[in-house]
Amino acid sequence: MQTVVLAAGEGTRMRPLTDRRPKPTVPVADRTLVEHVVDAATAAGASRVVVVVGYAADAVRTALADRPAVEFVRQPRQRGTADAVRAARDALDDAPFAVLNGDVLYDRASLERLYESGPGVGAARVEHPERYGVLQTDDDGVVQGIVEKPADPSSDLVNAGAYVFPAAARKWLDVDESDRGEYELTDVLARACEAGTTRAVTVDRWLDVGRPWELLAANEWRLSELDRRLAGEVHADADLRGPVVVEGGAAVDAGVVIEGPALVRAGASVGPNAYVRGATLVGEGATVGHGVEVKNSVLMAGATVGHLSYVGDSVLGRDVNFGAGTTVANLRHDDDDVTVRVNGEPTATGRRKFGVVCGDGVKTGIETALNAGVVLGTDARTAPGETVTRDRDRSI
Incomplete structure (x- = not known):
């Protein structure tokens, strides 16, 4: 055909x-x-x-x-x-x-x-x-x-x-x-x-x-089909559970816990002492640093979550850099579905838990707090200690 x-x-x-x-x-x-x-x-x-x-x-x-x-x-x-x-x-x-x-x-x-x-x-x-x-x-x-x-x-x-x-x-x-x-x-x-x-x-x-949360769903589907494969460098003190793939050229350091399904692509590094869980993609050359927790998220190529941060149910574009202590909220207090603005219109994600969407090149200052459903546009910036509750299209 x-x-x-x-x-x-x-x-x-x-x-x-x-x-x-x-x-x-x-x-x-x-x-x-x-x-x-x-x-x-x-x-x-x-x-x-x-x-x-x-x-x-x-x-x-x-x-x-x-x-x-x-x-x-x-x-x-x-x-x-x-x-x-x-x-x-x-x-x-x-x-x-x-x-x-x-x-x-x-x-x-x-x-x-x-x-x-x-x-x-x-x-x-x-x-x-x-x-x-x-x-x-x-x-x-x-x-x-x-x-x-x-x-x-x-x-x-x-x-x-x-x-x-x-x-x-x-x-x-x-x-x-x-x-x-x-x-x-x-x-x-x-x-x-x-x-x-x-x-x-x-x-x-x-x-x-068609929309960012559907990209999460797509990764949840395809990552669930993974067979465990550890071709990269995995420290003896790392704990990898279930269907986890570490590609050749990737590194998982001491004290790391990864609960599959998860994929750590070539050139990426995780840890030390990091926790990765849920359906998570750590893209080529991406970094999950010391004391970081990443849950059910997509980190595209070159994205860095350096240390002491939490990222949940989120999509981070290429070369995003989260400053130390950046925290993502992924749950509304009223338990309603998280909404995200799509083409300027608030749109229900159908997800009780959804974090943030970051375009390529986003950088957050240390101790930034990002509210559930926030979209940071390409190359957007946040200030140290800032709480971001609205979408941001450009640098401060």
Whole structure:
């Protein structure tokens, strides 16, 4: 099955983490997000993979550089998903083709079923279908249509963003512009549904990684699949429990306790006397110093939490540096879900515990306290002893 992977978008809802990288290249365990998508497609039986790039295209190409079977096409302007597939049209054979989003995780078995289904769309049952495109199906599971974000959903079965189209769909990509000024792949799906042969193929597991807390969820998923492997330097007095991976070139010092699932990537260092627990990624060249506790968090490449600090349920971008004694709050006193501002709008994370989001290059002064749900923009700074309760876009 020839497969198109859409990886041209910027990912504005993931800002500030995408200020300096496209969303498909954010880290999920030992690979970028788009690598997971391409690898799942290949394992499920993709005969060839065409990746559509656009925003920060070179970063996507670099991420996939060691996969020689991958081809790239460029979408000059990001004008919607149908326009993205249209950019790949000339690269496709005159045969059925699949389309996957480069920022959605799928399990392999579900993709295999989709590839074997003939014309089909990945379908998932969700708690809040009003947030998605709701699929309308008959008693045999044939898709009759799709309604985008309905106020009163007719079912809880939604579009999971994975498709198999007939060869004829290459000619259906010249759709009309939508009300929001884009060319939508769902309009192509509607055309496919008119033939009466497009089936809803239920996926076992999928995750749309659009916002920072969903990046945490993605890492929780993929880190849970780790097998214990200690290739790096681990001190005899360190205590590593459960599925922990220490890559070659990483170091774990004396007095460290790591409770898996956790991944310490090449060039990273942990300790002495540090505590890492929950689903935690310590990225390449990152540092978790003396007396630091990190819980259920993502530390991207080069991030440093030097000493005597606490980081919980948080995402730290590349080259973040937390001053000594920096403490992250990750729980509201009223026990409601933590909210985070996304594109300027307060948005519920669905998480009772969530800490902070730090863009690349953030630096905190010593003894900084960061409130739950705070977002520090790229290169933001805090003063020594400061308590930060509101988002900060720039340096003090």
